[in-house]
Amino acid sequence: MPSTLRIIPLGGLGEIGKNMIAIEYKNDIIVIDAGLMFPESDMLGINAILPDYSYLKDKRDKVRALLLTHGHEDHVGAIPHFLEDINVPVYGTKLTIGLVEVKLREAKLLKNAQLNIIQSGDKFQIGPFKIEPFHVTHSIPDCVGFGITTPVGLIVHTGDYKFDHTPPYGEPPDFAKLAEFSKRGVLCLLADSTNATRPGWTKSEKRVGEAFEDVFREAKGRIIVATFASLISRVQQVAEMAQKYGRKLAITGRSMRDNTKMARRLGFLNIPDDLLIDIEQVSNLPPHKVVVMATGSQGEPTAVMGRLARGRHHRLRVQEGDTIVFSAYPIPGNEESVYRIINMLFRRGANVLYEGVANVHVSGHASQEEMKLMINLVRPKFLVPVHGELRHLKEHARLAMDMGIPEKNIAVVENGTPLELTRHSLEIKPRLPGGYVFVDGTEVGEVVWSVMREREELAQSGFFMALVGLSKKGNLSGTPEFVSRGFVDMKRADELLEGAKETIANVISMHGRNPDKLEKKLEDALSRYLYGETGKRPFVKVVLK
Structure with missing residues (x-):
């Protein structure tokens, strides 16, 4: 009797970007896509955000391959980082592998990469998984989805797609393959949800x-x-x-x-x-x-x-x-x-x-009527909406229920929430620990949310530093010196600085003979004083000398 199949979304569910999904059966794991996400405007200093694939690092000896649907950044942008941690064979179409080669050459990782070119219509085996890439249309050529035959049943991953009947380059979508999958019986469909809130059909390229x-x-x-x-x-x-x-x-x-x-x-x-x-x-x-x-x-x-x-x-x-x-x-x-x-x-x-004043761009993702058509073509037993914010995943689920898929057969989950599949059941398991992995210059994963909050605080109110001399007897020595950026114009802040000096003198007169935590007491007192005078809360630092 076959064991359960695990599907672990590691990126792209609950957000737009950094797409990555792992499919696990016993001692074998395959990964679909390794994308990055662009930082939001309040993520100061961050170059990019990677999927949190800690789950795979702990099982790296079980990871057999990385399958790529296409060459956009949100699907391949994290590959240099991923292969540094888990160097497995990579499978993608000719153009996708070409785009990956450019990235790996720049990162000086191409020499050791195991890149394999596939095309739609191929069939190949990776451990217990039989892989069948099929052609889809998107906003970039040479895109595929994957039919994955597992010991539990057939999984279909659409990749990014729309049903473009008149693509300017390449062939229309492979409707025949989708119908063939349907005849064989599809256990679970993992389907693009990006445009789930858009009615109608997406325009052709x-x-x-x-x-x-x-x-x-x-x-x-x-x-x-x-x-x-x-x-x-x-x-x-x-x-x-x-x-x-x-x-x-x-x-x-x-x-x-x-x-x-x-x-x-x-x-x-x-x-x-x-x-x-x-x-x-x-x-x-x-x-x-x-x-x-x-x-x-x-x-x-x-x-x-x-x-x-x-x-x-x-x-x-x-x-x-x-x-x-x-x-x-x-x-x-x-x-x-x-x-x-x-x-x-x-x-x-x-x-x-730009968009809204001219038709100089069209979406590469399916709108509602195409999503309905995909469900009708494939006729899956279970549906997992992928690639979208939570509102997109929810709307995709609603469309599927309108198409007759029972609510209990649809799993709306976010990153890190494993799913366990048998031939007859779909179970949502407890969410794994994880989060954003920030790329900050050459550092990967070193910056955490506490650092991000400090950067935001600095950006909003600046910083104020006081250099304070302290004698061996715990008395104020000399005149405090101040350094500030992004808070006030120091050349016009004489009155404010005089008050800061008084605040420092008062704290030292009370606590100078007990230097333990004196810096913290000074910082707290200066923060209260500066807020009272300016209504702003700069990042305050006191250095005793």
């Missing part, structure tokens, strides 16, 4: 090409297109428009240049050599003869669009008459940064097109 036709026909000056570095299909669409309208194409942003070079080598981009120019050559051509593709569509301050908006790009400047296109939706949490960049570009004289 072909619509973006039509919108770009209008942009290129009407623009009198330069065109600058911002998108994700991995959005290869958008690069091809822009290249085709550039060729049609007699413009040269420059690509700026290291990650986008590297990905473009790789995709051309593998045959996923068809761009003539004479169409491409270096970014330094842009200023030598008339504005109506140039189009630039750039990174920074998510408002990242150090990416190309962020530097352009602030006038800090050393090879490119925004000019009056430029048309700038943001061909990407803001990732949840990035909206404020994106719209700030857009406003700054408007101030520099550009005409900016």
Whole structure:
């Protein structure tokens, strides 16, 4: 009699980003995707957030493989970190592996990586799991979902998908394979929930090409297109428009240049050599003869669009008459940064097109009617909504119940909550300990929430430091010195500083002969004083000397 199958969501459930799911049977584990998440605006100093895969570190000798659905950052961005900890064979399509190679080469990990190219229609065995990748359409080419035959039953993972009948590149979705899975009987469907709150059908990527036709026909000056570095299909669409309208194409942003070079080598981009120019050559051509593709569509301050908006790009400047296109939706949490960049570009004289004012981007995720169609095609016994905030997962569950799946057969869970499957049951187990793993410069996992709260406190009210001399007898020695940043203008704070000196003198006169905890008493007293005088609570530090 088969044992239970465990499904452990480690990222992407209850949030948008850092997708990772582990499937475990006895002594064998396979992992699907290893993505990262972009930090929210209040996560100061953080570069990225990784899934918490501590569960896998404790069982690393049981992890057999990492399967990749496609090459977007929220599915492959954590791979360099993951392989440093758990170096297992990686399976992905030709383009996905190409994008991963770029990352691993940069991280100096490519030499030891075990990369395996697969394609839709393949069948291969990993331990007790028979893997069948199937073609899906998304906003990037060469995407797959996975049919996984386990000793307990057939699991189908959709990956990111939409039912695009007219994709500009590649084939339509593999409806026949989904129907075949249904005939064999699907125990559990793990399905993309990102657009569960959007009624209707998601527009085809072909619509973006039509919108770009209008942009290129009407623009009198330069065109600058911002998108994700991995959005290869958008690069091809822009290249085709550039060729049609007699413009040269420059690509700026290291990650986008590297990905473009790789995709051309593998045959996923068809761009003539004479169409491409270096970014330094842009200023030598008339504005109506140039189009630039750039990174920074998510408002990242150090990416190309962020530097352009602030006038800090050393090879490119925004000019009056430029048309700038943001061909990407803001990732949840990035909206404020994106719209700030857009406003700054408007101030520099550009005409900016973005979601809501032009059809220059469409979602790569299924809307409600496509989700219903997926359920009808696959007809699973159990459903686990994945890839979405809790509100998306809940709405996906409601749609499934409308389609006839009993509520008891649907598991709405968040990261770290294991599921146990048998042929006849789905059980939700207690949540495992875990949380966010912050990437802070070169440090991974070293920054914890207490540090984040300190950074937030510093950002809101600044800091105030007092250097206080103390004699051997416990008396105040000399005049206290003060250092402050982000709190008050020290040149105009004479009265405030005099009061701070008095506060220090009073505390030392009372407690100076008992130096234990004197620093803490001084800090508490200064905090109360400064709040009373200014209504602000800076981070206060006292150093006795």
